[in-house]
Amino acid sequence: MVSRVIPVDVFDLVIFGATGDLARRKILPGLYRRFMAGQMPEDSRVIGAARADLTEAAFRDQVRAALTEFVATDHLDPAMVEAFLARLHYVPIDATGSTGWVELKGLVRPDVVRAFYFSVAPSLFGDIAQRLSEHQIADAWSRIVVEKPFGRDLVSAKALNAVLARHFAEAQIYRIDHYLGKETVQNLMAVRFANILFEPLWKAEYIDHVQITVAETVGVEGRGAYYDKSGAMRDMVQNHMMQLLCLIAMEPPYHFDPDAVRDEKLKVIRALKPVQAEDIVRGQYGAGKDGAGYVTHSENPASRTESYVALKAQISNWRWQGVPFYLRTGKRLRARASEIAITFKQPPHAIFDDAKGWHENVLVIRLQPNEGMNLMVMIKEPGPGGMRLMQVPLDMSFADALAEVAEDVPDAYERLIMDVIRGNQTLFMRGDEVEAAWAWTDPIIEGWEARGDKPQSYDPGSSGPEDALMLMHRDGRRWREIKE
Ligand code: BG6
Numbered sequence: 001m002v003s004r005v006i007p008v009d010v011f012d013l014v015i016f017g018a019t020g021d022l023a024r025r026k027i028l029p030g031l032y033r034r035f036m037a038g039q040m041p042e043d044s045r046v047i048g049a050a051r052a053d054l055t056e057a058a059f060r061d062q063v064r065a066a067l068t069e070f071v072a073t074d075h076l077d078p079a080m081v082e083a084f085l086a087r088l089h090y091v092p093i094d095a096t097g098s099t100g101w102v103e104l105k106g107l108v109r110p111d112v113v114r115a116f117y118f119s120v121a122p123s124l125f126g127d128i129a130q131r132l133s134e135h136q137i138a139d140a141w142s143r144i145v146v147e148k149p150f151g152r153d154l155v156s157a158k159a160l161n162a163v164l165a166r167h168f169a170e171a172q173i174y175r176i177d178h179y180l181g182k183e184t185v186q187n188l189m190a191v192r193f194a195n196i197l198f199e200p201l202w203k204a205e206y207i208d209h210v211q212i213t214v215a216e217t218v219g220v221e222g223r224g225a226y227y228d229k230s231g232a233m234r235d236m237v238q239n240h241m242m243q244l245l246c247l248i249a250m251e252p253p254y255h256f257d258p259d260a261v262r263d264e265k266l267k268v269i270r271a272l273k274p275v276q277a278e279d280i281v282r283g284q285y286g287a288g289k290d291g292a293g294y295v296t297h298s299e300n301p302a303s304r305t306e307s308y309v310a311l312k313a314q315i316s317n318w319r320w321q322g323v324p325f326y327l328r329t330g331k332r333l334r335a336r337a338s339e340i341a342i343t344f345k346q347p348p349h350a351i352f353d354d355a356k357g358w359h360e361n362v363l364v365i366r367l368q369p370n371e372g373m374n375l376m377v378m379i380k381e382p383g384p385g386g387m388r389l390m391q392v393p394l395d396m397s398f399a400d401a402l403a404e405v406a407e408d409v410p411d412a413y414e415r416l417i418m419d420v421i422r423g424n425q426t427l428f429m430r431g432d433e434v435e436a437a438w439a440w441t442d443p444i445i446e447g448w449e450a451r452g453d454k455p456q457s458y459d460p461g462s463s464g465p466e467d468a469l470m471l472m473h474r475d476g477r478r479w480r481e482i483k484e
Helices: 021-036 056-070 080-087 101-107 123-133 154-165 183-193 220-249 257-269 412-422 431-451 464-472
Strands: 010-018 047-051 088-092 113-118 143-146 171-176 205-217 280-285 310-314 325-330 337-343 361-369 372-380 389-397 456-458
Touching: 010 021, 010 412, 021 047, 021 056, 021 080, 021 412, 047 101, 056 080, 056 088, 113 123, 113 310, 113 412, 123 143, 123 154, 143 154, 154 431, 171 412, 171 431, 183 361, 183 372, 205 220, 220 257, 220 280, 220 310, 220 325, 220 337, 220 431, 257 431, 280 337, 280 431, 280 464, 310 464, 325 464, 412 464, 456 464
Parallel strands: 010 047, 010 113, 047 088, 113 143, 143 171, 205 325, 280 456
Antiparallel strands: 205 337, 280 310, 310 325, 337 361, 361 372, 372 389
């Protein structure tokens, strides 16, 4: 089995902020990999635009260096790298002034798919959008791609939506949440809606609770200044974790179609109950062996920004009445491990006496690393001597099951960029979805700011703050172990 490469139309992709970190790490290496996979049609071009006064040759040198750093060596074919670089152009541009716009207009072709990636600070979205339309570089068929953070609260998100809406229709705006581009995240929809097996059990009657964990080993390092204004709630929960929760909790859409899927996600967000103060725990990692704690990287030595958050979310609708969704995410934890675990209830009546041996069925969807699914089921312990029960995993590691394909599974950015070129918005957030997510998040943040709450300190390399354990214990439940 070889992964299929679905052709896309010829395109011109303009990247604003082409010399920035995201472009170097993700966007340009992603495009190179698609080029290698044969998915970048002859004639398609990538146009870098940034403030730096670079020549095209200097820009290509920068991109060559970025590819060397961020693309796996076995994918770095020197001839292919040069062929890819030949597709690149560069325009020095002033997002808030007049430099470069006429040159950009001269470069972008009117008769191909035109996409504009805003890999810049959100404060520049309005200026760029305005200049693109004033200079008629973009038209009603062009697409724009914007990155998170999409606002820092409901008011700023609404303002950004309004600024973009002045020049572009919603159908042209692609708000990236790279979690939606992850293979296993999409698999969540395939598992739920392409099998008859799970959906009948997917409700309060059979599900005890859901745990969503996104644990990282990295700290904030060089991103202290950004992170201080953000914190885990804005950086991870409002967007990535919210999207995961939506895909687990949403009703089946009538079709795998952008608005059908997003309508269902929106209903979930709107049905989220406000989170009570006692249902949320914030943490901040302290100094480790290397002496670098969160505040080492922060501009404020007394920073109260959380690098960890755990909370209990509840959804007010028929399907999820009384089923808690426990969410936790944090930096500098003991392992990099992201998973969704759905714990089922007990059978209605126990016919075996081995109550001790009995464990709940758990469906674990592993996002990273080692993508896969695991269903914990009960069987009889082998051998004579009565009916003793034991729990075993029905394990499906995607790497094993899809051995040949897994190697060239595109990363999240590659997939999402190609979806932009195809004009498919299914895996992008709609403006109303982002606003609804902020409407739920804002009171949580306002609550702890008003109370003056300090995050609880936790040791780097641990599972997070002690209080997070209590969040589950007091409900008679336990977090799953964080391990790779
Ligand atoms: C980003 C956050 O959106 O996602 C980072 O800003 C975080 O703080 C990252 O580290 C996690 O992404 P991934 O794909 O490594 O799980």
